[in-house]
Amino acid sequence: MSSGSAIRGSRVGSSPMRPDERTEPAPRRQVNYFCAAGHDSSIWFAAEAPAPDTWDCPRCGQPAGLDQEAPPGRLRSEPYKSHLAYVKERRSEEDGAAILEEALAKLRQRRGRP
The missing domain is CATH 2.20.28.270 (RNA polymerase-binding protein A)
Incomplete structure (x- = not known):
């Protein structure tokens, strides 16, 4: 009796299927x-x-x-941007400092520090 992990319809060392003389590939x-x-x-x-x-x-x-003499132009590739770069596009330095200070105040309050 064979194990249940074998792939049905195949055997170890089997060769790839080749077209035989009775078949013809599609044009x-x-x-x-x-x-x-x-x-x-x-x-x-x-x-x-x-x-x-x-x-x-x-x-x-x-x-x-299809035209070798006039191939299509290159796509404009955008450089990789980090999450921080996108945030900096939406917020000013002052907004960022205010948000950071607010988050630090909440953290200090949770830890019991003034």
Whole structure:
């Protein structure tokens, strides 16, 4: 009797499924996309499927287009902002000092300090 942890329908050391001589893969076509960084990406589509005008470059993530001479421009990348940076955009230094003082006063009151 086998253990219950085995995956049904497979065996240890089994090889990947290969198409045999009686099957034929679906027809497909290769489309090349070009990004502003100079990357060339080859993407496979079904033969009857229309290729999109733009595709995200797998190497840099920027948009890539079908025209090698005029690829789409780079996306404007926002630098990473911390939570504190967003808070500083909404509050002035004086507001921050007042909120800090209020929080410290509550903390001192809980601890029994004046």
